[in-house]
Amino acid sequence: MIDSLLVKSTLEHKLDIFGDIVYQTCQDTFGAKQHQTKCPPQRSRRxxxxxxxxxxxRKLKKQIRAASSEETNGLLVI
Known part of the structure; x- marks a missing residue:
């Protein structure tokens, strides 16, 4: 298999193939590390x-802007 890949190829291509073979062999032997997803930090009570x-x-400010003059006085008391 390796000989058929390396016939009439450049040195860079041979190095790429060699690196892929070494990586695949190590992955088969030792396994790959699984990445854990991090959960977002929880917000405190405060x-x-x-x-x-x-x-x-913000809601109160919007209500004050939209209210009539009589209603505005009542909302400002709150």
Whole structure:
């Protein structure tokens, strides 16, 4: 098999084939390492609370902009 691959080929091609053969042999002998996927870091309770407060604040600002003058006074009290 190797002789048929190496007939009339350049040195670079022979080196590539040799590297592939060595890699395949090592992989068959020792096996390949499986990559583990990392899970994203969990957000803390404080971070989650800050996110909800930011969302509420943005929502309130939008309501104030869209409200009439009487409703705006009531929303500003909150």
């Amino acid at each position: 971070q989650l609370e800050m996110d909800t407060l930011r969302k509420q604040k």
